[in-house]
Amino acid sequence: MLFLIWLTLLSTAFARRIIRATSLVPCMDNSGVQASKFDVTFTPDDRTLAFDVSLDVEVSGTVYADIVLYVYGFRAIHERIDPCKSSALQQLCPLSTGEIDIISQTQVSGSVVRDIPGVAYTVPNIDAFAIVKVYTNDTDELKACIRADVTNTKTVEQTAVKWVTACLCGAGILVSAxxxxxxxxxxxxxxxxxxxxxxxxxxxxxxxxxxxxxxxxxxxxxxxxxxxxxxxxxxATFMQDIFRWFVQSTGGHPATYLIYSTISVLTQRKRDLSNVPPRVADHYQFHEETKRLASAAAPVVTSLTKRANELAKETYAKPNHYLVVYRGIKRVGYSMGIxxxxxxxxxxxxxxxxxxxxxxxxxxxxxxxxxxxxxxxxxxxxxxxxxxxxxxxxxxxxxxxxxxxxxxxxxxxxxxxxxxxxxxxxxxxxxxxxxxxxxxxxxxxxxxxxxxxxxxxxxxxxxxxxxxxxxxxxxxxxxxxxxxxxxxxxxxxxxxxxxxxxxxxxxxxxxxxxxxxxxxxxxxxxxxxxxxxxxxxxxxxxxxxxxxxxxxxxxxxxxxxxxxxxxxxxxxxxxxxxxxxxxxxxxxxxxxxxxxxxxxxxxxxxxxxxxxxxxxVRDDRMSFISDNVVRQEAAGELAALGQAAQADHEVGDDVDWYKSQENPFESGPLDSSYRNSQRTSTMNTSTSIPTFGDLQEGMFRHGHSESQTSFGLSGSDEKSDKKGKKWWVF
Known part of the structure; x- marks a missing residue:
């Protein structure tokens, strides 16, 4: 995964440098300029700025535009553009109301290119946007405010990273299972x-x-x-087609923003009162009106107030009949193409x-x-x-x-x-x-x-x-x-x-x-x-x-x-x-x-x-786990101890008995003398927690199979037998 991330960052250094904006969002109420289509591309290598824009304009007369580019929240470029002085924008001088389509390109001065830092072209998912404010030439009155998000087409979202992370997690879960x-x-x-x-x-x-x-x-x-x-x-494309049909056939209204481009979608958030109950909408409007009247009635501020952020107000998108704003779960789904x-x-x-x-x-x-x-x-x-x-x-x-x-x-x-x-x-x-x-x-x-x-x-x-x-x-x-x-x-x-x-x-x-x-x-x-x-x-x-x-x-x-x-x-x-x-x-x-x-x-x-x-492990789980590997290791250690104890003296019939019990945990019920010695050596009346040996001895004493894994405890066997059932069986 680390290699894929570095490979993504390294590849950006050799890719073509480009800055592009594909969405135009109003940043003020009753903005005089709305965009149904917006695609502006800037290539610094040849200093070309290409336009493909469809605007709905409600402003007339001679105007000028004040453009500010923000990179990571800091102001990078501040330019003033007069359409009457630009050959590429002559059709906007004077500006008239109605629909305007602009398909053109122009050359940008070298000073503007030098003002843009190099990281703007190479850093993936650069956080940059431009604020464009339109003023009248006569009165300098603000008529429109629009915001354009800027990207350099580099991103850390990579299909390879998705596949690698999914395969590694799937392999881990499978190994765990x-x-x-x-x-x-x-x-x-x-x-x-x-x-x-x-x-x-x-x-x-x-x-x-x-x-x-x-x-x-x-x-x-x-x-x-x-x-x-x-x-x-x-x-998956075929899944989206099936789900769209399923929702429509069961009385719903499937969204079609991904297959039709009649409306722009910005993946942030909006507050829409048309889809909420009337009582909730009325309450919200009453609350907003109450706040407005209260603020108008307050002549002076006598306490701490929440600081204002005018740039944030211009940055956060507001929906209109041209624009749908997604935030939260909808934003994630739309970004994934769902x-x-x-x-x-x-x-x-x-x-x-x-x-x-x-x-x-x-x-x-x-x-x-x-x-x-x-x-x-x-x-x-x-x-x-x-x-x-x-x-x-x-x-x-x-x-x-x-x-x-x-x-x-x-x-x-x-x-x-x-x-x-x-x-x-x-x-x-x-x-x-x-x-x-x-x-x-x-x-x-x-x-x-x-x-x-x-x-x-x-x-x-x-x-x-x-x-x-x-x-x-x-x-x-x-x-x-x-x-x-x-x-x-x-x-x-x-x-x-x-x-x-x-x-x-x-x-x-x-x-x-x-x-x-x-x-x-x-x-x-x-x-x-x-x-x-x-x-x-x-x-x-x-x-x-x-x-x-x-x-x-x-x-x-x-x-x-x-x-x-x-x-x-x-x-x-x-x-x-x-x-x-x-x-x-x-x-x-x-x-x-x-x-x-x-x-x-x-x-x-x-x-x-x-x-x-x-x-x-700071608990006693290993005393109770009935695992084959544990039993085999315990049996091997027991056999080794027995051989060491008998190495220094002559043995008679005990040798034959020991050989017959070489692996007592897998050879069936134990001899009564061995069982009694185990009971004497392992059981401790001062504690109620049985040891591993007690559990194995109890299992074979009752003759249960390995898959049942039932156990007997000293002092409780007779009690459970009297009741006619064994409490440890589920």
Missing amino acids: LLTYIGSSYTSQKIAATSTLLFTYFQSMAIVNMEAVDRVPPIANAWTENVVWSVGLVR EVTSIVLTSYTIYGFIVFCMVIIFLALWAFFGFMKRKPEVLEKHRHAAQYVPMLSMVLKGIMLKLIMFSFPGVIMFSMWEWVQQDSAAVIVLSVFFFICTLVILCWNVFQVLRIARRSSKETGTAAFLLYSHAPTMHRYGFLYHEYNSRFYYFGALNLLYQFVVLLFIAFSQSSGQTQGLAIFLIELAVLIVVCVYRPWMDRGLNIINILMQIVKTLNAMFYLFFSNLFTQPLEVNSIMGVVYFVLNAAFSCFLLIYIIVVCALMLFRRKHQEADAVN
Whole structure:
């Protein structure tokens, strides 16, 4: 990813230098000049300025234009143009009302070219715009104000970056799923927790970018567009055609801004009272009138007042009958080439496709194991894989639940937003269905985890016993708690609650970016404080990386709080923050990617030494994990100790007995003398937490299969037998 970013920046140095403006936005009320088409291109190499403009003019007479170019909020060029003195603009002298079409080009003086800094042509997504004010020659009266956004056609939004990030996250999730299937050891848990960090981070960036703030700096918006696939927004032309037909056929009115150019679209925000209930519109107009009368009645200012920013008023776009302004979710969808009425359906379809592919993969595995059962020679060759066949259905359920958890932010956010958007009746029904199914499934699983942990704490004194010793429970519900310390198993539920509250503000507060910015910043700050105090993850490494990620998420929320113009800060502050946002997130994404690759590689290469690595886990989960690799290592160590103890003296029948019990954990029920010695040496009446040896001894004493993984505890077996049931079987 870092190589792709540097390659993008380097390629701009060899590309053709160009500055272009393709949108003309009014920056004052009742502006006398409106644009239905605007395309102005400047090439400094030949000093050519080309025009292709269609204007609707309501100003007549001789006028002049005052043009100011701002780069990152700073004034770069200030020029005055008189159409009567320019050969290319002679048709505008004098100016007459009506529609005017201009297709021409002119030469710019060399001094103007020298005044434009070189970075204006090379820096991707340059934050630049021009303010054009039209005055009458006679009275210098301001008749029109228009703003043109300027770009150099360089961008950090790259298709290669989207594919690389998506493939890396997909590979991490797939490896996590496969390792969950292979076993529930420390190695698989650590890799599963690490490999999903990148996907979670990308989702947080995409969600915060959907705040309906007044203006997002171009470089910040472009970089975030590289990761919006994480919430299911992926453009496919045939899908847009299908969704357009579906919305129209179910009583909706599909948007057609992407296939027709009858109206310009600026991806910012507007307040439109035509689509809100009359009572709300009347309240808003009454509120505005009350503020106007109150300000007129106040003769003097006797307290602190909010500072004004005239340039910001001219910068933030206002809609009219020529212009539609998109901000928030609509801005992101339109920037991705997705119609506004197709955003919800696109997200649902992408997540459904991913689930379908995962089901196909596991059906193939199921068929493979079915083939192994019919072929003894193949079964013998793949004996290690065949021992996991009884757990396949439970693992498939766990992976499906994990995919539902990954799709939770996108599905919940777009479902709630659809209730406000109301594209069509059928889409609303689908949104209710997906919302209820996703929320009910995850809430039920959270309830099950809390119930099992509470029973385990009550019966054994630790929540880790039933959460990690019972293999079906670990495979099915482990995605909610395995990355956390066993004492903080409930943080999975708190994480879902935190995401849900953030999504509520994103979905229902699209009319107020300042509300979203302030609320989400406070939420992220509160979460940062909580994770710094409790440090709930399974080991020190995960705690450090997750706290760093939460710091970056909090800074991102702070940036968007400033982008909402809540503090009416100067525009250069927003522009500089946009650059800092890009550098911070690009650097952290690369760091996170390198960290994940290094950690996963080390864990895989050192898998045989996972018990030594598990010392970093500050809980007792490894005492209860019933994993094959752990059992084999424990058996090997036990055999080595036995051989060392017998090396110094003669042995008789004990040798034959020891050889018959070379691997006691896999040879069936243990001899009564061995079992009694194990009970005497391992059980401690002063504590209620069983050891690994107790769990294995109890398992084989009761004769249960490995897939059931049921365990017996001293003192509780007779009690459970009297009741006629075993409490540890779910």
